[in-house]
Amino acid sequence: MTPDYTKVHRRFKLEGYNYDRESLMDVAYSFVKEGEPYQNDLGLFLLDWLDKHDHVKVKTSGSTGKPKELIIKKQHMVNSAITTGDFFDLTPGKKVLNCLPSNFIAGKMMIVRAIILGLELDMVQPSALPRIDYEKDYDFCAFTPMQLKHFAKYLKSIKTVIVGGGRVSNHIKSLIKDKKPNVYETYGMTETISHIAVRRLNNFEGNEGDNYFKTLPNITISKDDRSCLVIDAPRLSDEKIVTNDIVDIYSENQFEWLGRFDNAINTGGVKVYPEQIEEKLQDHIPEQFFIDGIEDDTLGYKVVMVIEGEERELDKALFDALGKYERPKRVYFVDKFKETSSGKIHRAKTIQTLGL
Numbered sequence: 439m440t441p442d443y444t445k446v447h448r449r450f451k452l453e454g455y456n457y458d459r460e461s462l463m464d465v466a467y468s469f470v471k472e473g474e475p476y477q478n479d480l481g482l483f484l485l486d487w488l489d490k491h492d493h494v495k496v497k498t499s500g501s502t503g504k505p506k507e508l509i510i511k512k513q514h515m516v517n518s519a520i521t522t523g524d525f526f527d528l529t530p531g532k533k534v535l536n537c538l539p540s541n542f543i544a545g546k547m548m549i550v551r552a553i554i555l556g557l558e559l560d561m562v563q564p565s566a567l568p569r570i571d572y573e574k575d576y577d578f579c580a581f582t583p584m585q586l587k588h589f590a591k592y593l594k595s596i597k598t599v600i601v602g603g604g605r606v607s608n609h610i611k612s613l614i615k616d617k618k619p620n621v622y623e624t625y626g627m628t629e630t631i632s633h634i635a636v637r638r639l640n641n642f643e644g645n646e647g648d649n650y651f652k653t654l655p656n657i658t659i660s661k662d663d664r665s666c667l668v669i670d671a672p673r674l675s676d677e678k679i680v681t682n683d684i685v686d687i688y689s690e691n692q693f694e695w696l697g698r699f700d701n702a703i704n705t706g707g708v709k710v711y712p713e714q715i716e717e718k719l720q721d722h723i724p725e726q727f728f729i730d731g732i733e734d735d736t737l738g739y740k741v742v743m744v745i746e747g748e749e750r751e752l753d754k755a756l757f758d759a760l761g762k763y764e765r766p767k768r769v770y771f772v773d774k775f776k777e778t779s780s781g782k783i784h785r786a787k788t789i790q791t792l793g794l
Contacts, residue, residue: 440516440517440520441516441520441554442513442516443487443492443512443513443515443516443554444459445459445554446458446459446462446553447530447553447554447555447556447557448556449530449531449556449557449558450552450553450556450557450558450559451552451557451558451559452465452552452559452561453559453560453561454558454560459488462484462488462553463484463485463488465481465484466480466481466482466484466485466488467481467485468481469481469484470482470485474563476539476540476561476563476564477561479539479540479541479545480540480549480561482540482541483540483541483546483549484549487512487549487550487553491512492511492512492513493509493510493511493512494509494510494512494515494546495507495508495509495510496508496509496510496542496543496546496628497541497542497628498627498628505778505779508628508629510543510628510631511676514631514673514674514675515546515547515550515631516550516554517673517674518547518550518631518632518673518674519547519550519551519554519555520554520555521654521655521656521673522547522551522632522633522654523551523554523555524655525636525654525655526578526598526600528551528555528557528577528578529555529556530555530556530557531556531557531558532557532558532577532578533557533558533560533574533575533576533577533578534548534551534552534557534558534559534560534576534577534578534579535559535560535562535570535576535578535579535596536548536549536552536559536560536561536562536579536580537561537562537563537564537565537568537570537579537580537581537585538564538580538581538582539564539781540561541779542628543627543628543631543632544580544602544603544632545564547631547632548580557578560574560576564781565585566584566585566588567585567588567589568585568589570589570592570595572592572595573595574595575595575596575597576595576596576597577596577597577598578596578597578598578599578600579596579598579599579600580599580600580601580602581599581600581601582601582602582603582604582781583601583603583604583605583606583607583610584604584781585601586599586601586606586610586613586614586621587607587609587610587613590610590613590614590617591613593614593617593618593619593621594617594618594619596619597619597620598619598620598621598622599619599620599621599622600621600622600623600624600633600636601621601622601623601624601639602623602624602625602626602632602633603781603782604782604783605713605716605717605720606623606639607720608720608721609720609721611639611640614639614640615640616640617640618641620638620640620641621638621639621640621641622636622637622638622639623636623637623639623651624636625637625651625695627681629675629679629681630669630671630674630675630679631674631675633654634653634654634657634669634671634674635651635652635653635654635657635693636651636652636654637649637650637651637652649694650688650692650693650694651692651693651694651695652691652692653691653692653693656671656672656673657669657670657671657674657691658670658671658690659685659687659690659691659693660687661685661687662680664684664699665684665685665686666680666681666682666683666684666685666699667681667683667684667685667687667693667695668680668681669681682698682699682700683695683696683697683698683699684696684697684698684699684702684711695713696711696713696714697711697712697713697714698711698712698713701713701730701785703729703730703731703739703741704731704738704739705731705734705737705738705739705740705741705763706736706737706738706763707738708763710741710761710763710764712728712729712730712731713729714764715729715741715760715764716728716729718759718760718764719743719756719757719759719760722756723745723756725745725746725747726745726746726747726775726783727743727744727745727746728743728744728775728783728785728788729741729742729743729744729766730742730744730785730789732789732794734767737767740767740768741763741764741765741766741767742766742767742768742769742770743766743768743769743770744769744770744771744772744775744785744788744789744792745769745770745771745772746771746772746773746774746775747771747773748771749771750771752769770792772788772791772792775788776788776790776791
């Protein structure tokens with residue numbers, strides 16, 4: 439039987455203390471009134487979750503467009519929590535760690551999983567290197583790629599790790615290659631209520647070490663006429679979700695993510711995708727960088743590279759792996775990338791700082 443969103447599992451604990459619905463409401467108020475900023479966000483979400491409404495309002499990150507507010511049914515969030523719990527064997531009493539912001543979907547879902555599945559949840563302030571008790575063992579944790587990069591050497595204390603919200607570079611993959619915990623990259627967005635597909639990044643079994651995401655149960659995928667992913671997940675959304683993610687589909691539950699349709703650069707009549715160019719270059723550039731397109735009188739748009747850090751001379755040989763139309767026509771350096779409120783690179787705002 440699927441639990442109702444109004445229920446709080448009797449095994450649920452927050453920071454080591456057991457709470458029922460009424461006492462959880464009390465602690466939420468105290469977080470809002472007296473807590474640290476990250477606890478304020480936690481308290482506000484708990485108050486939303488425990489109120490009389492059957493939905494919550496959630497903001498998108500704004501990394502691929504203007505942030506927008508979505509209305510998501512609480513029962514759909516419960517269904518997502520159960521699907522994740524079944525896949526990762528998150529049974530009552532298991533210990534989970536949340537170091538993601540509570541005002542975005544990934545952090546909210548860590549909290550909902552704990553409440554619904556009866557998990558013991560510890561919260562820490564979100565940061566690039568969360569201050570975690572390295573001596574305490576956890577069964578499950580979610581990281582951003584940057585957090586995983588900084589925390590890789592401490593992974594022995596966590597049994598299962600999921601990472602999402604951005605590209606996982608080959609460098610990060612090399613850091614976790616021989617680590618004991620199972621690490622999974624996730625695919626998802628606010629509209630899908632966190633992840634709907636995963637791919638393992640280490641400890642491979644058989645042919646799992648490839649580029650394919652595998653969907654979670656009860657999710658059907660297809661492509662539209664743009665080759666963008668269409669998700670049919672009736673337990674998570676009343677309608678099919680049409681994404682702007684260009685994919686190749688290899689089976690009924692496997693797909694490869696290629697890039698964003700709205701990031702495509704039409705240069706000289708040829709479409710190139712920044713994410714594919716970045717994939718080819720990531721092992722050769724130690725700094726954060728991204729590929730984008732800016733208007734050009736001859737080409738329509740020209741490919742450019744933007745690197746975070748001090749200006750330096752680049753070896754032209756690093757572009758040898760790129761096709762003719764993929765090669766950046768200019769390379770720009772900025773001191774600091776502009777970011778969304780959830781910590782993702784904001785490409786458009788960063789380009790604006792160049793004054794082009």
